[in-house]
Amino acid sequence: MSPNHAFVSKLELTQFNSPNNTYDVLFNGESKNTGSLLEDFEPAVNPPKEIDDPEDKKPSDWVDEKKIADPEATKVSSPM
Numbered sequence: 001m002s003p004n005h006a007f008v009s010k011l012e013l014t015q016f017n018s019p020n021n022t023y024d025v026l027f028n029g030e031s032k033n034t035g036s037l038l039e040d041f042e043p044a045v046n047p048p049k050e051i052d053d054p055e056d057k058k059p060s061d062w063v064d065e066k067k068i069a070d071p072e073a074t075k076v077s078s079p080m
């Protein structure tokens with residue numbers, strides 16, 4: 001090969017995703033990696049909605065009531 005010619009190679013990478021959340025990665029038409037999108041990826045493609053923190057605690061002054069009265073609140077008078 002002469003120094004003025006570059007080596008060119010055609011590479012083909014394909015990923016198939018199935019409705020059952022599995023995948024198959026093909027490299028030049030040959031399967032190289034298969035697995036589950038939900039179990040074999042880190043982080044997961046579809047992570048849990050909430051990740052539990054075992055050290056998470058409510059503050060000591062936390063109030064569980066839905067409405068808390070505000071003694072400093074005042075009603076705004078209507079201009080009508």
